[in-house]
Amino acid sequence: MPSTKKTSNTSVIILAAGLGKRMYSSLPKVLVPVCGRPMLFNSLLELESVIPNAHVAIVVGHQKEKVIEQVSSQNFNLKIEFIEQPEQKGTGHAVKCAMAGAWGKRAVLNKENVFVLSGDLPLLSAELVKEMSEPLKRGVAMKLLTAVLNDPFGYGRIVRKSKKGPVLRIVEQKDATAREKEINEVGLSIYTFQAQFLASGVEALKNNNAQKEYYLTDLVQAASSKKREIETKIWENVDDVRGVNNPFELSQAGEVLNSRIIRNFAMHGVRFTSLSNCRVEPTVKIAADVSIGPGAVLEGKTEIASGVTIGANVVLKNVKVGAGAEVKAGTYGEDSIIGENVKIGPYAHLRPESVVGKNSKIGNFVELKKTTIGEDTSVAHLSYLGDATVGSHVNIGCGFVTCNFDGRIIDGQRKHKTTIEDHVFVGSDCQTVAPVTLKKGSYVASGSTVTEDVPEEALAIARCRQVTKPGYAKKLKEK
Ligand code: UD1
Ligand code: CA
DSSP, X not given: XXXXXXXXXXXXXXXXXXXXXXXXXXXXXXXXXXXXXXXXXXXXXXXHHHSTTOEEEEEEOXXXXXXXXXXXXXXXXXXXXXXXXXXXXXXXXXXHHHHTSHHHHHHHHTTOEEEEEETTOTTOOHHHHHHHHSOOOTTEEEEEEEEEOSOOTTSOEEEESSTTSOEEEEEOGGGOOXXXXXXXXXXXXXXXXXXXXXXXXXXXXXXXXXXXOOOTTHHHHHHHHTTOEEEEEEOSOGGGGOOXXXXXXXXXXXHHXXXXXXXXXXXXXXXXXXXXXXXXXXXXXXXXXXXXXXXXXXXXXXEEOTTOEEXXXXXXXXXXXXXXXXXXXXXXXXXXXXXXXXXXXXXXXXXXXXXXXTTOEEEEEEEEESOEEOSSOEEEEEEEEESEEEOSSOEEOTTOEEEOOOSOOBTTBSSOOEEEOTTOEEOSSOEEESSEEEOTTOXXXXXXXXXXXXXXXXXXXXXXXXXXXXXXXXXXXXX
């Protein structure tokens, strides 16, 4: 039985061939990150959430290999095709590259609508995508999104027949007369076209303008002069349509995206001491009933379970924090796991591949690298543990160091392993020279430098015996 279900029938063209000279970046503009990920990804994520599986043509040019590689490395739920624009002759020409080939022919044949947007719109919202992917009304050639800006500089201005009358054309900043520059209704590089109108329209574009470019915006005049209906919509939420052309606008977009993320978490049970001072990337997960202090930065695949307290200026990148844990001020962690009810910091440093088991305590100025700590273990002050496996119920005193590198290469490894088994007690100011094992239940006396394995339940003392010379201090002072 043929399906009678209506699909949205909207395809998408994203313009991403430009250099983005004003960004001064070695990356093509659409790959410059906003809140930790390429700005183009933000638009693609909104597209896949509203119109999953849609055909999307990404027009590439400058550093196209990088754009193709980055986008292809993600599994967007979209039918993405890359269309090359060999030379950047303008936005109209970029669309023509897509519409003149097989991609455009399919859209025309299927009588689709084509949602066109530029790749430098990282704040696109789901509502906006919904608005632009609604089927066009019969007879409408194009739908144009506009906004009213206090400072319209740089944008194409919307020229209407009368104040609220029909749109006649869009005039670019560089082509506008002084009077036209006073118009503060602008075009946003966001439109939806009837495929056939778009295909024939871009074929007919001319480049007789200030920049000698083929302007996509000229299709507005093409439609109005042919008395084709143009639907316009003024988008009230100006944040959604902020384009990014330079590092200043990039920062602005980042702030908006960040505040959206924080608002969303705050509405779902996360308490932020400061709304403006924290940074949370969109890939981060935070459960309800979590408190986050000012200046916290949560990045990448960080996941915070419920009941956690994150102190001021904590930076976590790809760190999982278990329920009830307390991460105190100034702690920095990367690619690590913090177990349930752990207390860590202030000023602890988790380097990659560190795991702290539940109920353990990692105190101030403790650095862990590639180290696993068991449960109910304490490393409370001023220590370095690298390439170590530490068991449960272990107590490590102040100022402990695993000497994991002594210049030797053993079995191809430059760094050697330290194993500290369950119930070991290490006094303050000790070192262990790896490879070495402190067996279950053993003790190491304060001030020891352990170079040999310590058997189960043994006590190792590896320091000089104290020599006390009565009256000697007094003698020295008299000299
Ligand atoms: C464009 C609009 C302007 C609108 C503004 C909104 C035109 C002529 N002007 O100007 O009316 O107010 O966006 O931000 O359309 N690109 C290509 N190939 C090209 C040229 C551009 O793919 O040959 C891409 C760019 O990579 C970019 C997008 O198109 O992602 C827009 O280009 P940009 O140069 O930023 O256009 P604006 O001058 O901002
Ligand atoms: Ca732009």
